[in-house]
Amino acid sequence: MASQPSQDDDSLSPPPITEDRVLRLEDDRFSSDTVAVVTGAASGIGRATAIALAVNGLTVVGLDVDEDGLDGTVETVESLDADGRMVATQCDLTDSTDIEAAVDAASEEGSIRYLANIAGMQHIASIPEFPTEEYDRMMDVMLRAPFLLSKHVMPHIEATDDGVGAIANMSSVHGQYATRDKATYITAKHGLNGLTRSIAAEGEGTLRGFSVSVGYVLTPLMANQITDTAEERGISEEEVVEDVMLGQARTKELMMPIEVANLFVFGFSSHAKHLNGGDLLFDGGYTHTYE
Template identity: 70%
Template sequence: MSEAEIDLAAPELTPDDFLYIDDPYFSRDNVAIVTGAASGIGRATAVSLAANGLTVVGADIDEDGLEATGDRIQSFDADGAFHGVETDLTDDDDVEAVVEAAAEEGSLRFVANIAGMQHIASIAEFPMEKYDLLLDIMLRSPFKMAQAAMPHIEDTDDGVGAIANMSSVHGHYATKDKPAYITAKHGLTGLTRAIAAEGEGTLRGFSVSVGYVLTPLMLNQIEDTAEERGLSKREVIEDVMLGQARTKEMMTPAEVANLFIFGFSSHAKHLSGGDLLFDGGYVNTYE
């Protein structure tokens, strides 16, 4: 297949894509915060939580994207509700404000820290301003979100809830030219375990780790990696991204969102401090 024939695109979300769980905590009275809700995995997770009946507060710096997420939820005639809040996750006051806004909508029980970014460069050439921005969004912000949200979850009638962090196969191993991303994802493992340690068993922390997902972030990454390594886009996809995987296809945002649905549900009450690793064989299989 020629380079011109590569036409990847993030798939459109449909109601049939999602896992639906009849759960006592999945109701409009209970609230979930989703960061990065304007696109990709964040949008899919916001849609899936609303489709399962929860009130969802989406946090993102992209106001237009949040509106599009709300429109998609409305088009599904979801049982839940959606409120988009324009949020700069690098601003502590904004993070605290979105948590307070969520608490005003009902009982805050769930947080999905999904917002992320990527920058492709070697350690020697990595711009420190990009390193600081990436770590602020992907590690410091989840810590601040947990700090602000945990008291609200603990103050519910039974203290039941969960904070979930979007990790990655890069939270389990390292590849070259992604040093800041790898640092952030490994840090999220520690944060997840710290949340679980302080959660008293009812407030859980868990993470979700996947391989490559068809999102706008990933599509941009293909071109960046091709340029950084002097490869074609096809070589990046087949050799770099899917070379080690046993499942030779990328995940969809909805498939990842379903892992958050399960992790938040009562079926996962023993998932605390652990990681849902759905990676197609990247981490634990070798040539």
């Protein structure tokens, strides 16, 4: 197995996003008149997805509580001379009023057709030791907020001239199975899968719901898990990466945020019109292979 870097290694940061790494698709609805709302847009997969959609010509309204991080995403979009644009909207996903106001503001930028529920968080602890307040906060951000955003976005999609659009939820291999010490994260991801199917059931065929499930992605959220997991399990950080994160995978390398973002680009496009209620599982062989 290829040696993986320690947490302090500079290589635990993904390479810069360049236009040649973005999947570009021809789609009549990928224009500046079309709005895609993306949560978690200040960093990681959310940032990469906001950038990729803007490069594809969409107007992206990026939501995050981290205003400085959002500004960094806007700067990256502008540096790439993207066909679309990024609008930064500071939003607390635990606040119902903030969520409704963010969708209202997004609707002023064009016709909302797409929503990517990506914002996530993690806490490593066993169920008996899991802080209840942390459970509540994670569920608010990772399950309640996607539900409320879908509630407010769906009428905008339905009001377009053809009712075509999609809501995508960032699931995970942990939406497929469970591992120890991540009970809240796993519960939220399984819930998102149910929300995805419910959106598809109510979308009349043109408003689609789908999810994206991947393994470990090289993001700040993932890097922060290494020390926590090492401490919880009493193993080294190198063992966390090699045995816990990549041990079960067949593809022995971490995924990059832009690779995940490209799945959202495809899923939102007309090329994916039969992706409805289903899951884009790009997990390197985590879930359906064994030795």
